[in-house]
Amino acid sequence: MKIKKVCVIGMGTMGSQIGIVCAKGGCETAMVDTSSDQVERGLENIQAFLQGQKKKGKIDQKAKDRALSLITTGTDIPRAVKDADLVIEAVYEDIEIKRDTFKKMDEASPEHTILASNTSTLWIAEIAAATNRPEKCIGTHFLIPAALTPLVEVVRGPVTSDETHDAVIDFLGKCGKETVTVADSPGFVINRLYLPMVNEAFFALETGLASAEEIDRSCTKGLGYPLGPLAAADAFGLDILLACMKTFHRELGDKYRPCPLVVKLVKAGHLGRNRIIWFYAHYALGPILLRRKAKEGIWINEFHR
Ligand SMILES: NC(=O)c1ccc[n+]([C@@H]2O[C@H](COP(=O)([O-])OP(=O)(O)OC[C@H]3O[C@@H](n4cnc5c(N)ncnc54)[C@H](O)[C@@H]3O)[C@@H](O)[C@H]2O)c1
Numbered sequence: 001m002k003i004k005k006v007c008v009i010g011m012g013t014m015g016s017q018i019g020i021v022c023a024k025g026g027c028e029t030a031m032v033d034t035s036s037d038q039v040e041r042g043l044e045n046i047q048a049f050l051q052g053q054k055k056k057g058k059i060d061q062k063a064k065d066r067a068l069s070l071i072t073t074g075t076d077i078p079r080a081v082k083d084a085d086l087v088i089e090a091v092y093e094d095i096e097i098k099r100d101t102f103k104k105m106d107e108a109s110p111e112h113t114i115l116a117s118n119t120s121t122l123w124i125a126e127i128a129a130a131t132n133r134p135e136k137c138i139g140t141h142f143l144i145p146a147a148l149t150p151l152v153e154v155v156r157g158p159v160t161s162d163e164t165h166d167a168v169i170d171f172l173g174k175c176g177k178e179t180v181t182v183a184d185s186p187g188f189v190i191n192r193l194y195l196p197m198v199n200e201a202f203f204a205l206e207t208g209l210a211s212a213e214e215i216d217r218s219c220t221k222g223l224g225y226p227l228g229p230l231a232a233a234d235a236f237g238l239d240i241l242l243a244c245m246k247t248f249h250r251e252l253g254d255k256y257r258p259c260p261l262v263v264k265l266v267k268a269g270h271l272g273r274n275r276i277i278w279f280y281a282h283y284a285l286g287p288i289l290l291r292r293k294a295k296e297g298i299w300i301n302e303f304h305r
Contacts, residue, residue: 001085001112001114001163001167002085002167002170003027003085003086003114003167003168003170003171004027004028004085005027005028005029005030005083005084005085005086006022006027006028006029006030006084006085006086006087006088007029007030007031007032007080007081007084007086007087007088007109008022008029008030008031008032008087008088008090009032009033009077009080009081009087009088009089009090009091009101009105010032010033010089010090010091010092011031011032011033011038011039011041011042011043011045011073012033012038012042012090012091013144014090014118014142014144014146015031015033015042015088015090015091015118016031016042016043016045016046016049017049017142017144017145017146017147018088018090018118018142018146019031019042019046019071020046020049020050020067020146020147021142021146021147021175021176021177022070022088022175023066023067023068023070023071024059024063024067024147024175024176025171025174025175025176026070026174027070027171027175028070028072029070029071029072030072030073030074030080030081030084031043031071031072031073031074031080032073032074032075032076032077032080033073033075034075035075036075039073039074039075042073043071043073046068046071047068049147050064050067050068051064077101077104077105077108078104078107078108081105081108081109081113082108082109082110083110084109084110084113085112085113085114086113086114086116086167086168086171087105087109087113087114087115087116088116088117088118088140089101089102089105089115089116089117089118090118090142093119093120093121093122093240093243095122095126095127098117098119098122098127098130099126099127099129099130100130102115102117102127102128102130102131102137103130103131105131106130106131106132106133111133112136113136114136114137114138114164114167114168115128115131115133115136115137115138116137116138116139116140116168117137117138117139117140118139118140118141118142119139119141120141120187120188120191120244121186121187121191121243121244121247121248122186122247123157123184123185123186124137124138124139124155124156124157124160124184125157125158125159125184128157128159128160134157134159134160135159135160135161135164136160136161136164137157137160137164138154138155138156138157138160138164138165138168139153139154139155139156139157139184139188140152140153140154140155140168140172141153141154141155141188141190143190144236150176150177150178151177151178151179151180151190152172152177152178152179153179153180153181153182153188153189153190154168154169154172154179154180154181154182155181155182155183155184155188156181156182156183156184157184158184165181169181185252186247186248186251186252187244187247187248191244192248192252195241195244195245195248196245196248196255196256197229198229198230198232198233198241199241199245199256199258199259199262200229200259201215201216201219201228201229201230201233202230202233202259202261202262203259203261205230205261206259206260206261212230215228215229215230216228216229216230216231233262233272234272235272236272237271237272238262238265238266238270238271238272239266239271239272241258241262242258242262242263242266245257245258245259245262246258
């Protein structure tokens with residue numbers, strides 16, 4: 001089966017970028033979110049990203065216009081999925097919301113349509129069970145930023161058919177992505193390896209093994225990571241780290257216990273620099289700078305250990 005028309009549900013951080021991947025891959029791409037404000041915000045992000053790519057000389061005006069011309073937007077799932085060959089869901093990481101969205105996707109899309117989820121930690125089997133076509137359900141775990149990261153994890157549920165799997169691999173290849181096929185298990189391969197390491201960096205900080213700056217520098221200079229684990233958590237959100245570690249802990253056992261410092265920081269509302277309070281600055285730069293910045297209105301309050 002050839003995938004020519006795609007629908008992306010959710011135009012947040014990931015959905016917007018996934019839409020770009022599909023449109024740049026030459027597919028008609030219908031994109032949906034819950035309100036016209038969310039749709040507008042998503043579309044602005046798409047336009048800004050493509051403009052940035054053009055400025056950097058990565059794409060020309062023609063490629064930018066072509067990608068944008070292939071994208072349509074709306075708030076009506078049934079309408080958007082009605083002639084899609086593939087629907088990719090990128091809504092909140094919440095099993096009930098995902099199952100409800102999959103039910104709607106299943107009810108409104110043609111029989112041949114493949115239904116994919118971008119979940120990071122949930123079981124594809126559990127999401128697929130909300131549909132009448134579990135053999136056509138699959139995980140396409142794009143990584144942030146999806147339009148630039150070369151790899152996508154393709155997750156086979158217990159009954160995902162070979163035809164579904166092969167069509168998705170073929171489609172992603174045409175969109176310029178490398179793929180790895182992984183089994184259905186929380187965190188798949190990448191998050192299962194990476195997030196416990198980030199969690200461990202918080203244990204190292206908590207037990208005074210080294211300063212935040214030293215922990216991160218060990219990883220950037222010693223291991224060649226583009227970003228240290230603490231700075232990375234600051235960027236993608238401590239609440240997300242905690243939610244993922246809680247799932248791993250519940251599903252996979254004790255060695256995935258969330259670090260108490262992460263629990264404490266999340267309770268105190270220190271979720272990361274894109275989520276109001278920049279916890280990393282407190283550790284790396286110290287309370288004096290933090291207070292000064294707070295006066296400038298950049299940080300809301302200070303975390304006391
Ligand atoms: N952000 C990351 O680093 C990252 C990386 C890989 C995978 N993921 C996964 O991708 C998914 C999306 O994450 P995100 O970071 O883009 O979240 P986000 O909060 O930025 O965006 C989610 C979007 O979904 C929309 N939405 C919610 N319910 C909806 C519904 N019923 N119908 C249509 N739209 C709906 C929201 O309005 C929002 O715009 C999650 O499953 C997440 O685990 C995230």
